[in-house]
Amino acid sequence: MDSLDGEPEILLDPNTLSEDGTVALSICSISEDAMFLAYGISSSGSDWVTIKIMQVVAKSVEPDVLSWVKFSDASWTHDSKGFFYSRYPAPNLERVLLHRDGESLDAGTETHSNLYHEVYYHRLGTDQSDDILCWKDPENPKCTRSASVTQDGKYVLLYTYENCDPVNQVYYCDLSALPDWVEGCKGRNELLPFIKLVDNFVASYEYVANDGTALTFRTNKDAPKYKLVRVDLKEPDSWSDIIQENEKDVLESAVVVNKNQLVVSYLSDVKNVLQLRDLKAGALLHHLPIDIGSVSGISARRKDDTIFIGFTNFLIPGIIYECNLNEEVPNLKVFRETVVPGFDHTDFQVNQVFVPSKDGVKIPMFIVAGKDISLDGSHPCLLYGYGGFNISITPYFSVGRVVIAKHLGVVFCIANIRGGGEYGEDWHKAGSLSKKQNCFDDFISAAEYLVEAGYTRPKKLCIEGGSNGGLLVGACINQRPDLFGCALAHVGVMDMLRFHKFTIGHAWTSDYGCSEKEEEFQWLIKYSPLHNVRRPWEQSPNQESQYPPTMLLTADHDDRVVPLHSLKLLATMQYVLCTSLEKSPQSNPIISRIECKAGHGAGRPTQKVIDEAADRYAFMAKVMGASWVQ
Numbered sequence: 002m003d004s005l006d007g008e009p010e011i012l013l014d015p016n017t018l019s020e021d022g023t024v025a026l027s028i029c030s031i032s033e034d035a036m037f038l039a040y041g042i043s044s045s046g047s048d049w050v051t052i053k054i055m056q057v058v059a060k061s062v063e064p065d066v067l068s069w070v071k072f073s074d075a076s077w078t079h080d081s082k083g084f085f086y087s088r089y090p091a092p093n094l095e096r097v098l099l100h101r102d103g104e105s106l107d108a109g110t111e112t113h114s115n116l117y118h119e120v121y122y123h124r125l126g127t128d129q130s131d132d133i134l135c136w137k138d139p140e141n142p143k144c145t146r147s148a149s150v151t152q153d154g155k156y157v158l159l160y161t162y163e164n165c166d167p168v169n170q171v172y173y174c175d176l177s178a179l180p181d182w183v184e185g186c187k188g189r190n191e192l193l194p195f196i197k198l199v200d201n202f203v204a205s206y207e208y209v210a211n212d213g214t215a216l217t218f219r220t221n222k223d224a225p226k227y228k229l230v231r232v233d234l235k236e237p238d239s240w241s242d243i244i245q246e247n248e249k250d251v252l253e254s255a256v257v258v259n260k261n262q263l264v265v266s267y268l269s270d271v272k273n274v275l276q277l278r279d280l281k282a283g284a285l286l287h288h289l290p291i292d293i294g295s296v297s298g299i300s301a302r303r304k305d306d307t308i309f310i311g312f313t314n315f316l317i318p319g320i321i322y323e324c325n326l327n328e329e330v331p332n333l334k335v336f337r338e339t340v341v342p343g344f345d346h347t348d349f350q351v352n353q354v355f356v357p358s359k360d361g362v363k364i365p366m367f368i369v370a371g372k373d374i375s376l377d378g379s380h381p382c383l384l385y386g387y388g389g390f391n392i393s394i395t396p397y398f399s400v401g402r403v404v405i406a407k408h409l410g411v412v413f414c415i416a417n418i419r420g421g422g423e424y425g426e427d428w429h430k431a432g433s434l435s436k437k438q439n440c441f442d443d444f445i446s447a448a449e450y451l452v453e454a455g456y457t458r459p460k461k462l463c464i465e466g467g468s469n470g471g472l473l474v475g476a477c478i479n480q481r482p483d484l485f486g487c488a489l490a491h492v493g494v495m496d497m498l499r500f501h502k503f504t505i506g507h508a509w510t511s512d513y514g515c516s517e518k519e520e521e522f523q524w525l526i527k528y529s530p531l532h533n534v535r536r537p538w539e540q541s542p543n544q545e546s547q548y549p550p551t552m553l554l555t556a557d558h559d560d561r562v563v564p565l566h567s568l569k570l571l572a573t574m575q576y577v578l579c580t581s582l583e584k585s586p587q588s589n590p591i592i593s594r595i596e597c598k599a600g601h602g603a604g605r606p607t608q609k610v611i612d613e614a615a616d617r618y619a620f621m622a623k624v625m626g627a628s629w630v631q
């Protein structure tokens with residue numbers, strides 16, 4: 002659009018990138034002069050990205066093609082001549098070519114470890130082989146790194162991550178001090194002369210703003226619920242607090258706007274709270290009132306006095322608010338709103354309860370149910386959880402869940418179990434490494450609550466989770482097969498003894514530990530889904546007890562959690578549970594759904610999303626005896 006109320010035109014439509022919708026847009030970065038768009042595309046759901054460049058005005062694609070990009074962004078230098086990005090070396094075809102289709106690799110189906118992440122600078126109109134290598138560190142092959150140009154264009158910051166912990170190093174390079182910009186380093190065959198600012202892996206540091214040499218970061222250093230700090234590069238040992246850690250709420254993000262203001266978002270009992278503060282001293286200026294739910298995005302620039310805030314919750318698909326900060330009391334007005342025809346949110350109610358876990362810790366849980374629900378234990382219920390990697394599951398709109406709530410009478414629930422970031426780093430740590438069992442105990446306690454409170458009963462209770470949440474589901478059905486009436490485990494990490502050997506699995510040892518260390522092996526063997534499948538009828542006095550109907554979902558191009566996890570668990574469950582000399586009491590189905598030309602989940606075409614939701618919820622409805630009502 003030429004202006005906020007202008008006619009929109011299409012710049013790039015990912016739906017047209019392939020016939021079947023399996024090519025998705027994964028990176029989108031516009032140059033400072035707004036003349037160029039660097040965009041990344043991913044095929045078949047793989048994490049691999051190819052970056053291309055488009056001229057914005059002419060909408061023409063340039064010849065530049067950057068391959069083997071992964072876990073990367075594209076950060077432009079302010080001359081708009083090029084950008085930084087991160088990549089891995091091209092896979093050694095001979096070594097990794099297990100699936101031979103001619104001589105090319107079907108990227109995303111290989112399983113070898115991702116090692117030696119490097120940062121490059123690409124200059125527009127040149128070949129990728131001429132890109133400038135800005136940083137590599139062969140001594141630490143597992144680290145991932147990203148380079149990002151500061152808002153004033155003066156510095157490039159280099160972040161290094163060892164694994165998935167919210168901890169990183171920060172180096173910087175003064176671009177304006179380079180003899181011949183980034184180009185000069187190429188001629189001298191040197192890496193960019195980065196200066197170490199934070200050279201250890203103790204805390205997370207995320208750039209918020211800078212005024213010359215004074216840099217503001219959001220960090221969890223000595224502040225598990227995060228705070229804002231400032232350092233002057235001229236005095237790199239002296240850091241001062243700008244916004245101190247709040248004892249209850251997590252400081253989730255801070256964005257600089259309107260020259261010297263900050264939009265700060267807190268996470269307060271799993272709901273977002275927004276404030277406007279002053280950048281210099283962090284002083285509170287205004288509360289920006291939002292409904293109960295999640296801020297899905299804040300779009301703001303330092304030079305603008307207008308900001309845009311994305312908002313969603315279980316019953317609101319999406320609203321974008323526009324807010325002019327120069328008004329005396331800034332007020333949020335609706336700029337765009339997604340409306341779902343035929344959906345009336347007043348048919349539903351959302352409750353948040355705090356359920357005591359096994360050890361008494363209170364676990365928040367959202368329960369979305371029909372407005373006049375009677376707590377008679379009769380309802381089909383879907384319980385979803387994740388519990389890992391400091392990821393917080395805040396309220397969001399799910400078309401699939403709303404459809405089953407409306408037409409199958411399903412009560413759907415999110416348990417904010419430990420391992421996530423809901424209450425900051427302590428909450429994350431309380432559900433990882435030697436304490437991973439807390440996640441399963443929390444989820445089981447949430448399930449028991451739903452039964453006790455009369456929402457449902459075990460035969461009508463379905464659990465669902467993906468990735469680390471697939472592990473959650475896998476572990477819970479091993480530990481409490483009697484408690485559930487259905488289990489849906491998506492793209493789960495199921496082999497806890499070998500996950501670190503495949504693609505980026507080595508980075509997850511920060512949450513799980515690694516079986517190559519004896520102590521950690523002892524943690525993992527106790528809950529690894531693949532290694533804990535037992536016949537419940539041999540364990541329990543109830544000879545009838547069996548596993549709930551289970552569907553393990555995966556996809557052929559999942560190169561995040563490679564499909565072998567689900568495939569091995571499927572084979573093991575079918576072998577242990579469904580074959581035995583006498584007739585097996587396991588009559589509930591144990592099945593798998595394997596999507597093709599799809600990966601871990603991101604970028605999946607809408608048709609595939611619908612097909613999968615239809616399959617898994619139809620399975621759930623059938624095994625739990627839920628029927629469709631108009």
Ligand SMILES: *[C@@H]1O[C@H](CO)[C@@H](O)[C@H](O)[C@H]1NC(C)=O
Nearest residue numbers: 167205251252253391393422
């Ligand atoms: C950890 O989770 C919290 C809460 O959601 C979030 O604010 C923070 O950014 C996360 N840390 C990292 C490094 O992603």
